[in-house]
Every structure is written in C-alpha cells, then in structure tokens.
Amino acid sequence: MEFPLRNNRQNIINKKNISILIAITLILFTIVRLSYPFLKYSSKNPEEIYPPYHAEDESIKIKDQDYEKCDISTGEWVPNPEAPYYTNKTCWAIHEHQNCMKYGRPDRDFMKWKWKPDGCDLPVFNPYQFLDIVRGKSLAFIGDSVGRNQMQSLICLLSRVEYPIDVSYTPDEHFKRWSYVSYNFTLAHYWTPFLVKAKEEDPNGPTHTGLFNLYLDEFDESWTNHIDEFDYIVLNAGHWFYRPAMYYEKGRIVGCRFCQIPNITDFPKTYGFRRAFKTAFKAINSLENFKGITFLRTFAPSHFENGLWNQGGNCVRQRPFRSNETLMEGENLDLYMTQMEEYRVAEREGKKKGFRFRLIDTTQAMLLRPDGHPSRYGHWPHENVTLYNDCVHWCLPGPIDSWSDFLLHLLKMEGWRSHKERNSLA
Template identity: 40%
Template sequence: MGGSSPFKDQNKQHSTTTTTMTTFFSFWRFLPYTIYAILPMALFRVYFYPLPVPQSPTDRLPRSDHILVAPSLSSPRQAEKAGGDAVTEAPPPPPPPPCDYASGKWVPDKSEPLYNGTTCVLIRDAQNCIAHGRPDLDYLYWRWKPHQCHLPRFQPIKFLQLVRNKNVAFVGDSLARNQLESLVCMLSTVSDPILVYRDGEDNKFRKWNFPGHNMTISAYWSPFLVKGEENFPDYNKLYLDSVNERWAGDLGSLDMVVLSFGHWFVHPAVYFEGGSALGCHYCTGLNHTEIGFYGVLRKALRTSLKALIARTRASGRAMDVLVTMFPPAHFEGDWDKFGSCPKTKPYQEGEKLLEGMDAEMRKSLADEVEAAKADARDFSGIRLEALDITKLSLMRPDGHPGPYIFPFPFADGVKDRVQNDCVHWCLPGPIDTWNAILLEAIKRWRGGEMNR
C-alpha cells in the first residue's frame, strides 16, 4: 500500500538470472560451431603465411669486417692466447666454379681496342703492327666467346682495385714480356705507370709502379725458369734441379707470379741434373743421349713450382701463381727459312685441331700445375691456376706481326723472302684476351678471399 513489494525486486532478479543462464547455455551451444569456423581460417593463415622465426642476438648484429676473426685467430687455442672470446662468423660461400675459357670460338666484335700505338708508348716496335703499316686491321675486331659462360671485356680499373698494394711479376720468355706489355698498356688507359727499374740487355728486367693503387708490375727474363745458359743458336745449357735465382730470389717481396715459357725448349740444348749431364736435344755431334724436350719442360716447371711453394710456405706470405699455357706459333714453312703467317682471319671451330707438339706442350704444363696443386693442398697460403690460352691462341693465325716486325716491309714492292714473326702477337691484338682471362681468375679468387 504505497510501499514497494519485495517480490517485485525478486522477480526482477529472477528475470536477470534467467536471461544470464539462457545466454550462458547459448554460448556453449554455439561454441563448437564458432571453433569449426575459426579453425580452417587459422590453418589457412599458418600454412600460407608462416610466422617469422625470431632471430638470435648474433643474427641481429650488423655485418662488419670488424667482427670477423683474423686468420691468425681462427683456432680456439690461438684465440685463447690472444685473450678474450673470439667472435666468429660463418665463412662466406666458396667462389663459383671456374669458367672453361679454353673452349669457345672467336666471334666478330666492333668494339675498338682499349689502346693503340699512340696511347701506349710501351709497345715494342716489333709488335706495333699498326705503326709498321699492316694494312688489314680486321684482326682487331674479334672477341673470344666461351661455349658455356661469358668472358667480359678487360676492366682496367677493376684490375687495379683487386691488386691494390700488390707486387705482380711476369716471369719467363719474350711471350711473358708480350703478355706483360699488353697488360700495362691496358692499365695505362686509366692510370699512368711509372718505370722505376730497368736492367739487362734489351731491358729484360723492368718494373712499373701505379702510384694511385700502390701496385707494381715487374718483368723477369727467364726463358727456362730454371738456371740456364743461353747460347742460341748453339747449345743452351739447362740445370733442371736449380731454380733461376734471378727471379726466385725476389719471391719474398712478390704477391702474384705469372709464369710463361716453352718456346725456348725446342732449341738445341744440353741438360744437367745432379751435377752431371742428363742428355740433350738436337745435339748431333755431341756425346750425349738424345732425350727430347717434353720431359725436360716438365722438370723445369716442377722444380720452379716446388721452389715457389716451399719458399712461400717458409715466408708465411700469401702467393697467387698462374701458369700461362703454351701458345702455338703459326709459321707456314720453317721459322728459320722465311716461313710466314699470311692468314688474315681466325680459324673457324674445327678448322684447326690442337695436336702434335702444341697439344703435348700444353698437356705437359697442365699436368705439372695439377701435381703442384696436390702438393700444396694442405697449405692455404698459395693459390695456383693454369691460364689455358692454348686453343684460343691456336685459332688466331692472323694475330702475329708477320713481316710487320719491320716498318713498311713492302714499301719498295713485294719481296720473295721477308723474315716473319709468327710467334709473338701484335699489340693490341689477341694476346689482350689472355689478360682478360687473368682478370677473371683474380676476380674469382678475391671473391673467396676469406676462404684463404
């Protein structure tokens, strides 16, 4: 009667409780359907968009050369001696397998040479084919195209960058010098070399410095690599168990050596080993056994590579060694009887086979390089490789000076007999490709620098 009924609140509470219970039971009744709806969506998300795996603290470190362990601290014992814990990083992937530059073909290329007789004053007169009046210049416009890879055009700046602060030496005969002069000419298009040393007849020992990169390139005359006495056209004398100290004595200051030899071994010679005469080649009238020169060539390279490896190991320095394979000559007729090389185009593939002396010389050198690699397998301080330029050189009979070792040899009319040079190569010319392959070897090595 005027007051509120207590049952009114109870009814209200009962109504609320009933609603709550209804909602509760409805939730549990529909929960399975909700799960069935969400589960496929969750599986779809995880399958197609997996969550990232959290990185470890070391993975989040910024990449920096400063956190790499120096080679001298690569073992736990060495790191312990140095004090503190060594910070390690996974080694970089190994360099890619080398391209087979030995197999390919010459294709036309309209690109101009990097240099000529005007821009490079280092070209010797005998190889300066353009200045000496060679009329056909098609030999300049070919490019070596390997079958399974690409050989880039030589990059002078890249070469200088990769050999910064290094001392590079070309050791061997006049073809080693030919290759060196090609290289220096190409480098001189971006940096002026300074001749800092010269010595010997015909300046057979020279050194250039590229001050912008603190790099030197040296020429060492040593046509046998081993100790020898040059008595051409009489009998040369070779001491097969003694390396020529004229170049080997400087190994302690060299970082890269390019060996190139072979042609002098076809000349008459007497060979010595162990203090006595071993035999001779083309030695009619001498009381020595004729033994040919293939085995002698092998012994000379073997002696040289063993000395190089042993001295590099003893010095603790790192050394890169490349051996330029035998480049064939192209005389039509005897070289000493006015043989010539008149062709003006490369051979097509299959037109000229690698056989006979050229094939045997290449095989002899290649076998010795592989044997030396095996000898040095447990020594990470030396890298050794063959520059296999034999076939690509064989296919370029047009790349030699021929009669243009002399200035304008036919100015007074065509002569019946003119001395030809079918061994050395015009500059510029096909020999520039040797150095393009040299650069690719260095690029691959530097790519695996931390594997050293």
Template identity: 40%
Template sequence: MSIWWAFIVRQYKILSILLYLRFIKTTKIIILGMGMRIFLLYPHPACQKRILMRKDRSLLRLLQNWTPGIIYQMTKNDDESSSSHSSAARMRMVTTIMRAWRTMMNFYSDISSKCDCDLYHGRWVHDPDGPLYTNKTCPIITQMQNCQGNGRPDRDYENWRWKPDQCDLPRFDPRKFLQLMQGKTLAFIGDSVARNQMESLLCILWQVETPKNRGNRLMHRWTFPSTSTTIARIWSSWLVHHTNDPIEGAGADVDKLHLDMPDEFFMEHIPKFDVIVLSSGHWFAKKSVYLLNSTVIGGQLWNPPTSMEQSMKVNHMEAYRISVETALTAIARQPNYAGLTIVRTYSPDHYEGGEWNTGGSCTGKSKPAQRVVENGFTNGMHQRQVASFWNSMQKTGAAARFRLMDITEGFGLRHDGHPGPYRSPDPNKITKRGRGGRPPSQDCLHWCMPGPVDTWNELVLEIIRREFDHANDPIPQLQH
C-alpha cells in the same frame, strides 16, 4: 648443370612433402642439412675444388650471419604453431622456410656461376667495340709487335673477343684491376712472349693512368701511383738454372740447363710479389744441353760426344716437362711466398710450311680459323706442361695458391694475330712471297698489339677478381 638442378628439385620435393605432413622438427633438420650440403659441397666440380682447397670467406660469412636467422625464424614459427595450431601460424612457418629456400637457391646460383664457368673452352666472336687501346695511345709497344705502325694493311684481327661457352668474359676494366691490386705487385716471369703480355697489360692500364718507370735492366717495374700497384717482369727463358760453362762436347756457345734446379734469380724475388704470371716453353726449341744432378741426360740441336750417347734419354719436350715441375714445386715450397701463381699454358705459333728459320709463314691470315690445325709440337708441349702442373700440385698440396690459365686451344685459332712480315717499320721490307713461292722472313710466334694477346689479361683479371673480390660478395639477408 641439369644434373645438379635435378638434385635440388628432388630435395625440394622431399621438403614439400615433409611440410605437408607437418613434420616440423624433421623439416628443420632437412632444410639445414640441404643448405649445408649445397654450400659445403658445391655440387659443381670447379666449386668443389674451390671449397676443398681453401676456406671460402663468403661461405663462412653466410653460415655465421644467415643460418642462425633461419633457425630463429623456424623455431619461432614452430613455437607459434605448437601453441595455437592455427592455420595462420603454419602458413607463416611455411612462408618463412620457402623464402629461406628461395634465398638459398638464388645465392647458390650466383656463386656457382662465378666459380663453375670454364673460361677456356669457347669461340671467337666479332667485337664492334674494337680494342682497348691503339698503337697511338700506348707508348711502350715493342716495335716488332706494333703491327699497324709497321704497315700491316688490315686490322680486323683487333676486333674479336673470346666468348666462353658457359658465360661471358668481361671486357677488361682498368680501374677495377687497379682497385683489386691496390698496394700489390703482379710480376710476369718468362720469355719474350711474357714480355708481350706484360706490355699488353701496361697498354690497357695506361689508358686510365700513366705509370712511373721504377725498373732496371734486370727487372722491369712500372708503378701506378693512385693505387700503388706495380707491374713487374723478370726474364727467365727456361725457368730453371742455366750456365754457359764449357763441358765435354759443349762449349760456351751452348746453354746448359740444370733441369732439377729453379732459376735462382726469380726465386730470390718472388717473396716481393702478390701475383705471378708464369710462362715458358719456346726456348726449348733452341740449342741446349740438359742435366739432372749435374749429369748430362739429353740435348736439343746438339751432337753429344760418343761417350755420352748412351745417356741421351731426354728430348726437348721431356726437358720442358721436368723444368715446369721443378719451377712450380720450388715456388710452392718457398716459405716466404704466399701469393697467387697463374700458370699460362703454352702459346701456339702458326708457322705454316716450315719453322721460323725454314720458311714458315702466317702471311695473309686476317680472321680467326674455324678449327685448330693440329700441331704435334704445340700439343706435346701443352700436354707435358699441364701434366707437370698437376703433378707439382699433388706433390706440394699447394693447389689453393695456383691457377692454370689454359689458353692453348683457344689461341690455336688465332693465326691472324701475329705480326707475320710486319715486324719492322722498314718501308723496304719484303711482305710478299718471292720466286718459287718462298715467304718473307716473319714472326708467327709473338702477337700484334693491340690484338689477341689482350685477351690473356682479361683472363688474368677474371682470375684475380675471383680470388680477391669474392670477399666483398653480398651475403643474402632473410626478409622478415
């Protein structure tokens, strides 16, 4: 930030010297050139991307409505100074230009703060206001994520907010969300963690309005009548086409993933959506076979026949990379879909001492961690997902309609936010370690509700606000 303000101050000094020397016509060119340079280039990298990827309506309205007024005022004062050469005329001209400059800087500061803040690097801070809802005020929480209803004895994990380093992430405003999404549909596409996020959003919105259930087994749909806003969910474990048809060495009990073909079901429905929140990844740890061009190229937890061993070149992480690029490329090239796609990055789990099925545990975690415990699998999945995102954007040129919601690093700190052993209301469930220190069966992947997962929807709202609400930003008026 300091580099760019140094640039502005340097330009300001040049302008002051020109004014002092009374190079009136040159001054006009300089101030307008500086204004165009600031507003068209936006010296902050995030703003540069925003301007280069789409026409910013606030900017266009500014240039249309505001710049002609500056030119008029400067020309008027120039004429006055030419005719009278009076000190008063020169001072009026200087005052007008300085006022224009201050207005321009204020507008610059305001708009740069909206598009330059990195939402994904920050820290967790304690929030005395508590959660946006409780397990008693939301009727649709999946029982496995209803940690308080399942007897979890602590609840401080509900009282932490994400604080980006450069700005504040606003607390979720349900009415603002419904206003921005009036007449629109937001769809979550992914696995059970996507369902976790959808239910979190519904719980938050439920506090101001009870929605109507319009869904079915294939697609969950909830509509809020006051604004005709719909929240939908489509299950897609891998985001690519899969079958259970038997092939050599893999029977109907093994999923076959065609990594170069997107999931046809969600692709059929996306033209109906205005915003998509896309996520995946965890199912790639399950038993499956990977195919490209209908040829087996790899697998996970599957022993191929000897005839296929030489072709087994793709592991589950690489398969994930290919699948993400396939899905995003297909969405970007869908001619009937022009909505906003938010790609949520890989959600970290916190199984310590093993995996979900080999004694991994998150028992006893009650506060966010001070630092992220490195997890090679999470890091590998995240890196490949991000690489695929940018590869598909470069390939399709569709970056204007896609946003990467990079939650992985920040949520690596939230080992306290999972159900752990409190995933069932069974009063006889085992919650303590047994003989030999073996932990009870538990869930360290999904998120308690309420809990950290609600922050994902605060990020979604902020992304939507930046995309849909900027057209209503006030345009500065030059004070006469």
C-alpha cells in the same frame, strides 16, 4: 715623402708580376702533366689519344654464375667492333717488333675479336676494376718474351686509367718494374726463358740459334730469390725449348736436345720442358715467406705455315679459325699436356702448405688465332735485319689483349672465393 710611395707602388707591381708568373707556371705544369703520356705522339684524331670512356667501366658487378659455372678455356672468337681499346699511338709500352700498325700491316680486323667461352660470357677487360682489385698489391710476369708481350699488353690496356712510372732496380731490360702510383700497384717482369738455371754455351750452335746448357734441377735465382714480395706471379715458358740445349742434372750431362754431339742421347723437347717446370714449381713450393698466388699461363702455339720458322715459314691469315677448323695435336698438344701434368702435381703439393695455384688456360683460344702475329710487320721492309717472320709473338693491339680478360676473371674469382669463405665462417 716620395720614396715610400715609390717603394709601395713598386712592391705592388712586383707582387702582381709574381702572381702572374705563378699562375702561368701552374697552368703550364698542369697541361704538361696531363699530356705527358702522349707527348711522344701526334694525332689529328682525338679518339686515337683518348680511347672511348664508358661510365659503366667504373662499376664492379659480381654474379654468382660468373664464377661458379664458366669454363673460359674453350669457346669461339666473336666479332667485337668496339676493339681495340688503345692504339700504337696512345701506348708507349709496345715493343717495336710487335708494333704491327707502325710497320705497315694493312689489315685491321685481327684487332676486332673477343673470346666467347662456351655456355657463358667473359667480359672485356675493365681497367678500373683491375686496378681497384690490385690496389696496394704487386704482380710479376716470369718467363720469356711472350710473357713480356703479355705485360706490355696489360700496360696498354691500363693506359686508359693511368700510366706507370719505371722503378726498375737495374738498367737491364730483362728485369723491369713499374709503379702505378695512384693505386700503389707494382708490375714486374723477370726474364727467364727456361725457368731454370741456364747458360749460353755457344751463341751460334748447330742451328745458328745458340746452344744452351740447362741445369734442369737447379733454381734460376734471378727470379726465385725475388718473388716473396709479390701477391701474384704469372709463370710461362715454351718456345725456347725448341732451341738446341745440353741437359744437366746433378751437375752432369744426361742428354741434350738436338745438340748433334756424338755419344750424347738426344731427348725430345718435352724432356727438358717437363723437368724445367717441375723445378720451377718446386722452387715456388719451397719458399718460406711467399703468400701469393701462382698463375700458370699455358703454352701459346705458334702458327708457321709453308715452312719452319727458319725455312721461310710465315703466318699471313687474316681471320681466326673456328674451333672445328683446327685441332690441338703434335708438339702443341705434347707441350700443353706436359705443362698441365706438372701443374697438377705442383698444385697438390702446394695445397698441403697452403699455397695457391691457378690456371690461365689460353692454349685453345690462341690455337685459333693464326691472324694475330707480327709476321713481317715488326720492322720496315727496307731494313736489313736478320729476323725471321715472327709467328710466335703477338701484335699489339691484338689477340693477347684477351689474356687480361682471363686474368681479371680469375682475380674476381679469388675475391668471390674469399667472400664465400668469410660468409661460411660468419
């Protein structure tokens, strides 16, 4: 008679122990999951981990005048004391060479500005709105490391809502894919600094920055074969065209850029730049199944002063220019106008086939931001590195966070266009 009683008591105890273990496990799992994005960081200030939350961020407001009248390409930088909306301690996506706060940049004001277009307002990026608009869609950044810089900025801005998981098809860091699971949204980056087929001929080259063979009339299939699936692509290129290159067309050399080889014509950088964009746009317009929107993000000027990039030039300013303090001129103007001319041609050709091209015109805004580059704050002072002062890329947090303001505005414009078209057909 004792055995059944003993067994019953033991069963009850076992069940209680199992219940307790399950409860503890669930609690631990919840805590770990909630804190996972921040496990890499330690901070005594809760606001550094959880950026300020504003309830109005979740509302989407559409006003006719915001879409019909606002030219966001010209304006001024105005103070924004609420910025930044993330820190280098809350976002793991910041590339080391753009992590200016980690490497000792002493000033902070360069993070506290926002772009104010002439005659209208451009709202600060709203991560809730953005993710709601792109729910179930995909976006790819195609271009060089400044494009990757932009993608990482976007990931950091979206970190207030959700962190993505890496779903890359390859370990190659030049081709990354991220998934926002809750929104079924995919973000990607395709590394193609020249936009066309290219090969490094000499890693040293005449200026110790490499000599590249550019096949200016041939598609770079590393991205052109993979963009059918995307709803949005953001194209960019620029700074790599300063490097020495051999120009090929129809399989033969037609000239070069600063190759210093006898009997080969030395073309200006705009020659290769123009033909590369012409070919990239041709690739997009020749796609059979692409139904997405192509955004061109215009050239972002560098800000080397007191010397070229490889001759001691630096960027140490600590505030933006006013629009009347500098002009777009010289090579900056040449590259910008070359892009715009090829964009307009592609836009007209694409329209005949039902393709959509849109412009993220950030050139004037970024011309005014000499204070936003890493300079020497992309590594520790004692490190023996071969890097030059970086006046090409942008600190994160920093001025290029505003590029997401531009992008979201344009996405909302697309929604407004669709809304008007539906109403006109009703």
